[in-house]
Amino acid sequence: MGAYSAFGLLREAIRGPRAWQPLWERRAPEAAYDVVIVGGGGHGLATAYHLARHFGLRRVAVLERTLIGYGNVGRNTTIVRSNYLLPENQHFYEDALRRWRSLGRELNYNIMFSPRGVLDLATSDDQLAACARRGNAMRLAGIDAELLDRAAVGRFARALDCGAVRQFPIHGGLLQRRGGTVRHDAVAWGYARAAARLGVHIIEQCEVLGVVRVAGRIAGVETSRGTIAAERVGIAVAGGTAELARRLGIALPLETHLLQAGVTEPVKPMLDRVLIYMFPHGGEVYVSQSDRGGLVFGGMLDGYPSMTQRGEITRVRDVAAALTSLLPQVKQLRLLRHWAGMNDMTMDGSPIIDRIGGDELYLNGGWCYGGFKATPASGYAFAELIARGRASELIRAFRLSRFASGHLLDESGAGPFPSRQ
Amino acid sequence: MLISCPFCGEREVAEFEFRCTLEERGATAAERLYFRLADPRRSLEHWQHVRGCRMWLELHRDLRTGRVLRTASVPVPPADGTGS
Numbered sequence: 288m289g290a291y292s293a294f295g296l297l298r299e300a301i302r303g304p305r306a307w308q309p310l311w312e313r314r315a316p317e318a319a320y321d322v323v324i325v326g327g328g329g330h331g332l333a334t335a336y337h338l339a340r341h342f343g344l345r346r347v348a349v350l351e352r353t354l355i356g357y358g359n360v361g362r363n364t365t366i367v368r369s370n371y372l373l374p375e376n377q378h379f380y381e382d383a384l385r386r387w388r389s390l391g392r393e394l395n396y397n398i399m400f401s402p403r404g405v406l407d408l409a410t411s412d413d414q415l416a417a418c419a420r421r422g423n424a425m426r427l428a429g430i431d432a433e434l435l436d437r438a439a440v441g442r443f444a445r446a447l448d449c450g451a452v453r454q455f456p457i458h459g460g461l462l463q464r465r466g467g468t469v470r471h472d473a474v475a476w477g478y479a480r481a482a483a484r485l486g487v488h489i490i491e492q493c494e495v496l497g498v499v500r501v502a503g504r505i506a507g508v509e510t511s512r513g514t515i516a517a518e519r520v521g522i523a524v525a526g527g528t529a530e531l532a533r534r535l536g537i538a539l540p541l542e543t544h545l546l547q548a549g550v551t552e553p554v555k556p557m558l559d560r561v562l563i564y565m566f567p568h569g570g571e572v573y574v575s576q577s578d579r580g581g582l583v584f585g586g587m588l589d590g591y592p593s594m595t596q597r598g599e600i601t602r603v604r605d606v607a608a609a610l611t612s613l614l615p616q617v618k619q620l621r622l623l624r625h626w627a628g629m630n631d632m633t634m635d636g637s638p639i640i641d642r643i644g645g646d647e648l649y650l651n652g653g654w655c656y657g658g659f660k661a662t663p664a665s666g667y668a669f670a671e672l673i674a675r676g677r678a679s680e681l682i683r684a685f686r687l688s689r690f691a692s693g694h695l696l697d698e699s700g701a702g703p704f705p706s707r708q
Numbered sequence: 709m710l711i712s713c714p715f716c717g718e719r720e721v722a723e724f725e726f727r728c729t730l731e732e733r734g735a736t737a738a739e740r741l742y743f744r745l746a747d748p749r750r751s752l753e754h755w756q757h758v759r760g761c762r763m764w765l766e767l768h769r770d771l772r773t774g775r776v777l778r779t780a781s782v783p784v785p786p787a788d789g790t791g792s
């Protein structure tokens with residue numbers, strides 16, 4: 288597998304379509320690895336890549352139950368931002384946002400990073416005050432944030448008629464210009480290819496059923512394709528976290544909830560920003576236009592726990608109503624597809640990245656509905672944790688023991704109710 | 709999803725509002741608050757028939773099929789917190 292380049296593109300164009308190589312080799316698992324990463328989503332693949340690239344671990348395998356890209360890495364609405372309120376989250380997501388900027392070059396793969404600006408629209412004075420508070424907190428942390436009044440919102444987001452009569456008029460908003468979108472599939476494919484080029488084995492259709500312990504220590508994993516020996520095991524299964532933790536006998540403070548998204552038929556460019564429209568009493572829609580032209584949008588969680596990966600039609604209706612209230616011109620468009628993803632919702636809405644029980648077992652999960660944007664930071668930090676056995680400063684706050692010690696990271700202040708995070 | 713209200717019969721989920729999952733175990737406060745599910749595949753939940761009779765319900769659900777296993781009415785709205 289060679290590196291991609293403009294010259295290579297020209298050469299392959301002349302040689303014809305057969306010349307392109309698969310991004311990674313399909314293979315069966317070997318008997319033993321230094322590190323096994325469970326879950327071939329964005330986080331698992333990024334972790335494997337960094338283990339090989341920056342921490343010198345070469346015998347690394349990623350075990351994926353289904354196929355690369357079938358999980359939430361291929362189901363999300365592709366929004367990346369670092370506009371958080373709590374310092375621990377700010378630093379972490381800011382690290383991720385910085386990494387997104389250069390990731391395409393690093394992976395030698397076009398991830399279509401598009402910092403088109405993420406604008407939270409306030410529909411009440413309270414919300415605008417909350418935006419101002421969050422914006423000020425961000426600026427204190429050295430992160431860009433701009434509070435916009437209604438006129439400035441209209442200038443920034445041309446697609447939006449700010450003066451239009453709406454049930455919930457726009458009062459202003461909080462803008463993070465460096466936020467935007469990244470093509471989600473390209474992130475999965477780019478990390479998988481880059482990891483495979485460094486010798487990482489990417490093994491699809493291999494479900495992890497449990498861990499193997501010898502004399503009480505981790506010695507490998509039990510899988511649908513047999514036992515695989517491993518010195519260290521890293522779990523990054525996102526929506527599958529609750530189920531896998533149950534199999535391993537680990538109690539985790541999380542519930543599985545569904546989040547849905549949809550995409551309209553493709554149209555000519557009409558929206559060049561990411562808009563998030565929040566209702567005064569809860570409820571929201573976020574929307575951006577993909578490079579193919581479809582409007583990609585999502586809203587709140589379905590509202591109650593589920594592991595079915597089948598969304599509730601009620602939520603599709605609510606979100607469509609919010610979207611057409613924000614952008615009435617969308618009423619003419621047909622809905623092309625809508626889908627759901629299972630989310631690992633923690634009791635405080637923040638992730639868990641930790642070593643479990645002093646063992647060679649590591650957990651990366653609890654990404655809730657917002658883990659895509661975290662991928663590059665999480666991958667590096669999780670690789671560092673697995674390689675060194677110790678968490679770096681950046682992720683120390685995401686330890687599991689915070690729930691027992693009371694050091695929660697409840698960004699939205701909703702309390703221990705995952706459905707309201 | 710359909711929920712069978714003991715008072716109104718089978719109705720669409722849109723008529724109901726989910727409140728929270730209920731503690732099924734826990735010796736310490738932290739366990740009751742944050743580690744309250746005994747099995748992530750099943751949950752005991754509080755709902756209210758807000759767009760119907762407004763009664764409080766306790767649902768036992770199988771999360772893998774999405775099916776309601778058992779519905780019972782509870783006399784008073786549960787106290788804030790996780791229902792303890």
Ligand SMILES: Cc1cc2nc3c(=O)[nH]c(=O)nc-3n(C[C@H](O)[C@H](O)[C@H](O)COP(=O)(O)OP(=O)(O)OC[C@H]3O[C@@H](n4cnc5c(N)ncnc54)[C@H](O)[C@@H]3O)c2cc1C
Binds near residue numbers: 331627
């Ligand atoms: C509709 C929707 C919209 C979203 N929008 C955004 C957004 O705009 N911005 C944002 O930042 N985040 C968003 N998210 C959240 C984000 O997608 C997730 O937090 C993130 O993708 C999770 O990490 P991952 O990519 O590693 O997960 P996944 O891609 O889900 O990877 C986990 C993998 O583990 C595999 N697995 C599970 N169990 C096992 C097992 N036992 N053995 C082997 N493999 C297993 C699964 O098959 C899966 O492929 C959204 C999520 C959804 C559902």
Ligand SMILES: [Zn+2]
Binds near residue numbers: 714716717757760762
């Ligand atoms: Zn009723």
